[in-house]
Amino acid sequence: MDAATAPQRRATRPRADALRNRERIVAAAREMFVEHGPDVPLDEVARRAGVGNATVYRHFADRAELVRQVVLSVTDCVTVHAERGIAAADADESAAFEALRTFVHAAADERIGALCPMLSSGFDPDHPDLLDGRERLERAIEGLMGRARAAGQLRTDIDVGDLMIALSQLGRPLPGTACPNMDRFVHRHLQLFLDGLMTPARSELPGEAATLEDLRQR
The missing domain is CATH 1.10.357.10 (Tetracycline Repressor, domain 2)
Structure with missing residues (x-):
């Protein structure tokens, strides 16, 4: 791996991780909306998705945006x-x-x-x-x-x-x-x-x- 390739691969990894986190949040929210309704605490969504609260808000500005994505x-x-x-x-x-x-x-x-x-x-x-x-x-x-x-x-x-x-x-x-x-x-x-x-x-x-x-x- 040459010097030009290494930074490029390092740059793509966070984007892939971010995509996986987003998918996990949506999947967790989908399950919890079915079980408890759309007003379930976002902290609980984060916990089920296995991510921090900040990660949820980094992907979704507010509850309405998360509900819409689900x-x-x-x-x-x-x-x-x-x-x-x-x-x-x-x-x-x-x-x-x-x-x-x-x-x-x-x-x-x-x-x-x-x-x-x-x-x-x-x-x-x-x-x-x-x-x-x-x-x-x-x-x-x-x-x-x-x-x-x-x-x-x-x-x-x-x-x-x-x-x-x-x-x-x-x-x-x-x-x-x-x-x-x-x-x-x-x-x-x-x-x-x-x-x-x-x-x-x-x-x-x-x-x-x-x-x-x-x-x-x-």
């Missing part, structure tokens, strides 16, 4: 799963509902419950950083559900909002309770929910389907 991260990951489901349904129409089922379980593993701050009054879902990601996610889920519905496998009296509500509720611990073993039941309960979405429907649902507009209402 939402962006989850949105992007869940969208990828939905788009894979669309590709699978397009390749085999008879597997459209199975593609939807695979997506739902994958979305739960991505901790989609961390998107719940989008429904709170203190969160701006129309922030420029979020608009494109949100629209892409909604378009992908609507497309995936539409394919399952067109294949005659998904009941017609539900909407995207119904799916998102169930995913958020079933993928989170019950409010006000300590449920350290909740994760081992998530996929079991999601499977029960998904069975209820299949046709032929066993019952008539009360009320109206939950739309994305319903979820955005404050």
Whole structure:
């Protein structure tokens, strides 16, 4: 290694470390937002991420920025799963509902419950950083559900909002309770929910389907 190369390698190492720390902070915040909500102390986020408080504030100016980054991260990951489901349904129409089922379980593993701050009054879902990601996610889920519905496998009296509500509720611990073993039941309960979405429907649902507009209402 010559003298010119050594400084360059030393210069890139902190950037790689900083990127890893940022990813660890976002991952820790995602888990804690699901477990405790977006108001969890940032000191606790730092502790779970294995970094100091100063490191958190070096990457994120305030709580709002961290919450926004968590939402962006989850949105992007869940969208990828939905788009894979669309590709699978397009390749085999008879597997459209199975593609939807695979997506739902994958979305739960991505901790989609961390998107719940989008429904709170203190969160701006129309922030420029979020608009494109949100629209892409909604378009992908609507497309995936539409394919399952067109294949005659998904009941017609539900909407995207119904799916998102169930995913958020079933993928989170019950409010006000300590449920350290909740994760081992998530996929079991999601499977029960998904069975209820299949046709032929066993019952008539009360009320109206939950739309994305319903979820955005404050």
